[in-house]
Amino acid sequence: MRNKIISVICYLVLAPVIGGLLEGVDRKISARMQRRVGPPLLQPFYDVAKLLKKQIISVTNAQSFLLQSYMVFMILTGAMFFAGSDILLCMFVLSTAAMFLYFAANVTSSPYSTIGANRELIQMVSYEPAVLMACVGFYLVDGSFEISKIASSQLSSVLYLPGVFVAFVFILTIKMRKSPFDISTSHHAHQEIVKGITSEMGARNLAVFTITEWYENVFLMGVIGLFIVNENPYSIISAILVILFVYFLEILIDNTSARMKQFKMLEMGWAVALVLAGCNIWVLMLIK
Amino acid sequence: MIAVPFLICFPFLVALILMFIKNEKLQSFIAYIGAALIAAGVGALALGRIMGGMQPIRMYYSTEIADHIIFGGEIFLMLLVTFLCFKYNKKAISLLSIIPTAVIAAVEFRISTGPTDHICVDRLSMMMCLIIGVVGSLIIVYAVGYMSGYHLHHKEIENRSNYFIALLFLFMGAMFGFVLSSSLIWLYFFWECTSVCSFLLIGYTRTEEAVNNSFRALWMNLFGGTVLAFGIFYFAYYMHTLSFREFINAGVNGNVFALLPITAMAFAALTKSAQLPFSTWLLGAMVAPTPSSALLHSATMVKAGIYVLFRLAPAMSITTTGTMIAFVGGFTFLVSSLMAIAQSDAKRVLAMSTVSNLGLMVACAGIGTPETIWAGAFLMIFHAVSKSLLFLDVGATENTLHSRDIEDMHGMLYFLPMHAVFMFIGIAGMFLAPFGMLISKWAALRAAVDEKNIALLLFIIFGSATTSFYWSKWMGKLISYPHSEHSHINDITRKNETVSMAIQAVLMIALCVLFPLLSKVFVDPMLQEMFHTSGEVLSQGLLYMLVVVICFVFAVPPATYYYSRRVHTNKKLAYMGGINTGDNTGFVDSFGEEKKLWMSNYYFANRVGIRKIMLPCQLFAAAVLTVMFCIVLGVSL
Numbered sequence: 053m054r055n056k057i058i059s060v061i062c063y064l065v066l067a068p069v070i071g072g073l074l075e076g077v078d079r080k081i082s083a084r085m086q087r088r089v090g091p092p093l094l095q096p097f098y099d100v101a102k103l104l105k106k107q108i109i110s111v112t113n114a115q116s117f118l119l120q121s122y123m124v125f126m127i128l129t130g131a132m133f134f135a136g137s138d139i140l141l142c143m144f145v146l147s148t149a150a151m152f153l154y155f156a157a158n159v160t161s162s163p164y165s166t167i168g169a170n171r172e173l174i175q176m177v178s179y180e181p182a183v184l185m186a187c188v189g190f191y192l193v194d195g196s197f198e199i200s201k202i203a204s205s206q207l208s209s210v211l212y213l214p215g216v217f218v219a220f221v222f223i224l225t226i227k228m229r230k231s232p233f234d235i236s237t238s239h240h241a242h243q244e245i246v247k248g249i250t251s252e253m254g255a256r257n258l259a260v261f262t263i264t265e266w267y268e269n270v271f272l273m274g275v276i277g278l279f280i281v282n283e284n285p286y287s288i289i290s291a292i293l294v295i296l297f298v299y300f301l302e303i304l305i306d307n308t309s310a311r312m313k314q315f316k317m318l319e320m321g322w323a324v325a326l327v328l329a330g331c332n333i334w335v336l337m338l339i340k
Numbered sequence: 341m342i343a344v345p346f347l348i349c350f351p352f353l354v355a356l357i358l359m360f361i362k363n364e365k366l367q368s369f370i371a372y373i374g375a376a377l378i379a380a381g382v383g384a385l386a387l388g389r390i391m392g393g394m395q396p397i398r399m400y401y402s403t404e405i406a407d408h409i410i411f412g413g414e415i416f417l418m419l420l421v422t423f424l425c426f427k428y429n430k431k432a433i434s435l436l437s438i439i440p441t442a443v444i445a446a447v448e449f450r451i452s453t454g455p456t457d458h459i460c461v462d463r464l465s466m467m468m469c470l471i472i473g474v475v476g477s478l479i480i481v482y483a484v485g486y487m488s489g490y491h492l493h494h495k496e497i498e499n500r501s502n503y504f505i506a507l508l509f510l511f512m513g514a515m516f517g518f519v520l521s522s523s524l525i526w527l528y529f530f531w532e533c534t535s536v537c538s539f540l541l542i543g544y545t546r547t548e549e550a551v552n553n554s555f556r557a558l559w560m561n562l563f564g565g566t567v568l569a570f571g572i573f574y575f576a577y578y579m580h581t582l583s584f585r586e587f588i589n590a591g592v593n594g595n596v597f598a599l600l601p602i603t604a605m606a607f608a609a610l611t612k613s614a615q616l617p618f619s620t621w622l623l624g625a626m627v628a629p630t631p632s633s634a635l636l637h638s639a640t641m642v643k644a645g646i647y648v649l650f651r652l653a654p655a656m657s658i659t660t661t662g663t664m665i666a667f668v669g670g671f672t673f674l675v676s677s678l679m680a681i682a683q684s685d686a687k688r689v690l691a692m693s694t695v696s697n698l699g700l701m702v703a704c705a706g707i708g709t710p711e712t713i714w715a716g717a718f719l720m721i722f723h724a725v726s727k728s729l730l731f732l733d734v735g736a737t738e739n740t741l742h743s744r745d746i747e748d749m750h751g752m753l754y755f756l757p758m759h760a761v762f763m764f765i766g767i768a769g770m771f772l773a774p775f776g777m778l779i780s781k782w783a784a785l786r787a788a789v790d791e792k793n794i795a796l797l798l799f800i801i802f803g804s805a806t807t808s809f810y811w812s813k814w815m816g817k818l819i820s821y822p823h824s825e826h827s828h829i830n831d832i833t834r835k836n837e838t839v840s841m842a843i844q845a846v847l848m849i850a851l852c853v854l855f856p857l858l859s860k861v862f863v864d865p866m867l868q869e870m871f872h873t874s875g876e877v878l879s880q881g882l883l884y885m886l887v888v889v890i891c892f893v894f895a896v897p898p899a900t901y902y903y904s905r906r907v908h909t910n911k912k913l914a915y916m917g918g919i920n921t922g923d924n925t926g927f928v929d930s931f932g933e934e935k936k937l938w939m940s941n942y943y944f945a946n947r948v949g950i951r952k953i954m955l956p957c958q959l960f961a962a963a964v965l966t967v968m969f970c971i972v973l974g975v976s977l
Contacts, residue, residue: 107908107909107910108907108908108909108910109909109910109911109912110909110910110911110912111821111911111912111913111914111924112821112911113904113905113909113911114819116900116904116907116909117897117900117901117903117904117905120900120903120904121896121897121900124892124896124900125892125896128889128892132885137881137882137885138881138882138885140782140785140786141782141882141885141886141889144778144782145889147808148772148893151772151808151812151815154812154816155815155816155819158816158819158820159819159820159821160820160821160914161750161751161820161821161822161823161914161924161937161939162914162915162916162924163914163916163937163939164915164916165914165915166820166939167939169816170813170941170942173809173812173813173816173942174809174942176805176808176809176812177805177806177808177809180801180804180805180808181801181802181805184785184801184804184805185801188785188789188797188801191786191789192789197786198881246915251915252914252915254912322802325801325802326798326802330794330798333794333797334794337789337792337794338792
């Protein structure tokens with residue numbers, strides 16, 4: 053119980069720090085890939101600090117409250133995850149959080165924001181099957197949905213779940229809205245729908261959104277780590293290495309691919325979930 | 341136990357009285373009293389059962405007079421259907437009523453069967469009675485106000501609202517009879533009653549479309565009934581009993597003569613629950629006035645099929661029948677949720693989602709383990725309340741807006757706040773964590789993995805993704821900022837409609853909060869009664885976690901709402917590349933003319949529309965069912 057509380061507190065305090073650093077690294081590496089110098093590592097923190105100081109600007113008052121709800125549910129998801137509770141329930145709360153983001157973008161009735169919100173729904177439909185598949189895969193391998201049990205299994209789950217792991221890494225690009233799947237928003241405002249879901253988020257609202265993304269990324273990286281860790285405490289080190297590798301892979305993909313059409317994304321997300329994860333799970337069902 | 345005959349006979353009596361009353365005031369008075377008494381009767385029954393320790397009661401072993409009345413009723417139904425079929429020139433359909441009636445007559449007079457109990461009150465039928473009684477009487481309360489508003493707007497339709505409300509009562513009586521009967525003959529009679537009632541309700545307006553749709557509903561349901569009648573005949577012929585309990589026991593014990601009848605009954609249940617390939621009748625049922633759609637879709641008619649499948653579940657688990665039924669259910673869940681995406685008519689979305697959710701319940705019943713029945717039972721309870729709330733609210737909104745297109749509900753929170761809130765509660769109950777439906781999905785998913793049923797697993801996983809898509813885009817419409825800022829809309833919802841919906845909304849929230857308790861006190865013992873095994877489906881740890889999440893959901897949005905209201909916000913225009921027309925409702929186009937801004941959702945009708953994928957899916961499901969019958973016939977004969 054005490055360990056759980058400590059790990060939840062660690063998540064609450066450290067996740068924004070780690071998330072911000074990851075984003076800083078992301079920007080730096082992206083810049084180097086594009087032969088730029090890039091901003092300082094701590095630039096994301098400076099940005100958020102400045103955004104927090106500004107007065108709230110928005111189209112409707114309702115947006116702030118929806119975004120704050122989004123943040124709280126996102127944090128709840130992560131807290132549940134690091135407390136070692138039920139992974140399927142975690143993912144369900146995650147989808148509730150995502151719903152609030154959709155509402156926050158949709159509530160403005162601003163054209164760019166609304167179309168971004170609609171596209172975000174397509175993103176959600178694209179990645180959800182693979183996410184649920186991952187939960188089911190853990191359950192098949194370790195006999196429980198409980199994260200604390202999955203994390204203390206004898207062997208790393210990824211050994212049984214290679215297909216599911218690849219599928220999850222694949223949809224991570226969709227979930228993190230990185231190119232080629234930055235369909236609902238992007239980091240640059242010059243695309244055809246301006247900035248999509250974040251078009252109408254200004255000042256403090258944008259800060260809330262950014263911090264929530266940091267929490268989310270740390271949670272998602274935690275799920276990647278869950279594939280690796282086992283009862284041996286040293287496995288955590290390899291988990292961290294794998295996480296860093298996956299994150300680098302995401303940056304690489306982001307910088308080397310052009311945006312796809314939304315149906316292509318849906319088809320690919322579902323195909324990967326069905327073929328890679330589905331076959332993996334089917335085989336497991338047959339041999340277990 | 342006077343409540344049992346009261347619940348079955350009293351609605352019939354009220355219906356009979358209402359048939360002859362044209363005065364609107366008197367009509368509504370009788371309807372209110374009737375609904376109140378039925379709700380009280382259900383309450384009394386529940387109270388009596390709780391005081392009596394909830395042991396199953398079996399009664400009415402010798403019922404000669406009642407048997408004659410029921411046989412007379414069957415003949416009457418047959419004559420009525422035949423008459424209407426000839427009147428509207430659909431003569432072939434009458435055969436589907438004549439043949440099964442002859443078969444049932446043969447069972448009754450030609451086959452000697454031992455004495456059996458005719459009524460059985462156990463926890464499952466108790467649960468059904470509560471759902472029917474509570475939701476059904478609320479729908480009737482709503483219907484009284486709705487119908488007078490309906491006829492104000494639809495002057496072209498002859499006002500027969502007394503007949504309509506009488507039918508609603510008749511329907512409830514038949515449903516009570518259906519879930520309480522434990523004799524196959526009685527079961528069959530009430531089954532036919534609900535089929536005919538729904539047929540009459542759908543055809544209420546007598547327009548050409550309504551008549552066609554009502555006959556489609558009729559033949560599909562009667563077809564199921566015919567298969568059921570043959571199943572009963574086969575069982576009675578070989579086993580010499582008409583007891584429903586013996587029927588299930590024979591199936592559980594693996595009796596070879598039980599396999600075919602059980603398959604027949606499960607098949608009939610599929611027709612009643614509008615599973616593929618029989619989903620089209622439920623879509624057609626949308627032409628009827630809203631209360632009947634609500635009653636058909638949420639609380640009663642379609643749940644009759646699920647009820648039967650739950651009863652059969654112990655006998656169906658790990659048989660070919662069970663696997664195939666689960667497959668059809670899962671398949672229906674996925675494809676009808678896909679088709680729901682393409683609908684913008686609110687009632688059609690509700691219809692497709694009903695079919696989809698029923699599919700999940702059918703899949704749960706088909707697997708037939710205690711865990712899945714637990715999930716199915718909760719799906720049923722939550723679905724009944726939230727769907728009936730949604731239907732009634734869509735009906736009330738339609739009366740006010742003169743449209744039930746979801747696109748016209750853009751910004752409803754601003755111009756019809758009460759309806760938007762009711763809708764929001766209903767939709768949240770259907771899919772958002774941590775409400776009941778989601779917990780059921782959790783349990784169903786786990787059960788599918790435990791049973792190593794990969795097809796069902798995929799259906800549930802992909803189906804739940806598509807389900808959240810069509811619900812969330814509807815919710816998004818409700819809360820967005822309206823297209824025009826100064827539209828004033830006069831809400832003409834009557835007081836009784838509001839009261840009925842408010843009660844259901846409160847009930848919905850209460851169910852969400854109290855469902856761990858409900859699980860412990862009622863559903864777990866029910867499973868023990870059905871499967872003779874004990875065990876909790878939900879672990880204690882998960883339960884605590886759920887309570888935490890529920891508290892969050894009820895606390896966070898209101899808290900942040902009040903917090904953000906106090907913070908000063910600098911309001912700016914929405915970004916439109918600098919071409920706003922001064923407010924957020926329009927822009928200047930490339931010719932310099934002002935245009936209204938209009939935003940709409942994605943529907944993808946050319947990819948997942950009903951026209952596009954319904955027929956192939958129907959053919960596929962029909963093929964699966966045919967294979968099922970071939971296998972079962974091969975084993976039995």
